[in-house]
Amino acid sequence: MNVTTQYILHTRLMLDVIEQQTAAIQRAAQWFSQTILAGRMVHLFGSGHSRIMVEEMWPRYGSFPGFNPIVELSLSFHNLVVGANGQRQAMFLENVPGLAGRILRNFDLSAQDSAFVISSSGSNVVPIEMAEIFQQQGIRVVALITKQHADKSISKRADGKKLSDFADLVLDTGAPTGDAMVTVPGLDTPVAPGSTVGGAVVVNCLKAEVARLLTEAGHPPTVLSASNVVGPERAVSLFEQAYDEHAHRLAKLYQRVGLPSSVREQANDLP
Template structure:
């Protein structure tokens, strides 16, 4: 990890650090991912929708799960930009770094989506301390939904909460998946002690696909339908995907 200050900075060094994190993830987080998959599969089985969210670079995790070949149809991506797309918030503000520190942004997010009792929520946040993300999680738990969180336990435990209530995201979760990255989300140290290269986006995308595969595994083991998209660019793909979109269109916003 990035604690090894004697490492040279190179493609090979970065590769080895990334491999190390992935091996740690598989060794330590398989059970949590399997538990999360059970919850998500039950949600789909009972007609619920999985709502996924990430701000900043954690948006990569949220986007990886939605509206793509091999992905499951009943997954809805929640984003700060929804406040401008479906509400009257300024696009400039919702795209700014300040938005994730804005308590009212987190409080407002759920009001722009149709939420039902069986729904499950996935949130990715490297630090898990910003006010908007924590407030969003609090709103979810007040409605008694299951909450799965992907975060860096190293990072969040070393960082003070920015929410006025003092909570951190992982403390509100029913299931926590630790992405095993460092505090600060860097991999390699320069001689000047500055840190470079990051892993959380790559690990987030990896976790998304591991979770996706395990949800399908659970659904198949129960003899349930797997509502998965295929590529639009194969024979019959467009028709199949439109059929799935129509099934969930009242619950899922299929945006880009």
């Protein structure tokens, strides 16, 4: 079997694993849609390459507002690989206790919110603490892991707990242990990871289910759409409207955050 066929075959197997989670995906979508209908946001977080799944959810074509992408560059801007802003630093930082709390200190969280935390191994400290803090605030947490890989991974957290221990619902990318899926003759280490493919499928299934629920509730989402699909004028209008809605939703996360100030007190008087 050639290596391209190997990868495609493994991808088809991942799709089967994801399809078996349809009920769980729909349950997560129900929580997310409730948050969006309440005027709040679904918080998205992933460190390292899990950032890809955050950006897959929003903003891009076929996506809509209602999601708060929390992307920490110190944990995910490692394309220089070595030197300043390199991978070594990012991998170190994603296992620093307390960092998640400092990140979430920037937001006024509400029990009406929901959260989607992505970590293939489910064993790094920052995403685990993110989920833990969300749950402490009464926020439902959906975790996306690679179950086979996570089951065989050792938590970096002192108490041994993993992301799944702080999730109300766990979804699986369907990728194998170690993530890489292709065996090359003469090479003793597998290549070509699968969690990104599986993760993107899960994310877009969630997105479609949420869009369905919002539409059925009489509040169809404002979807970023290409001009060659909806025409240039409507495409521009949709982009502006969607970005403005995102800003209005995001403003609620800052309006009453943290310590009192004269500005915050004025906000409390607003309807």
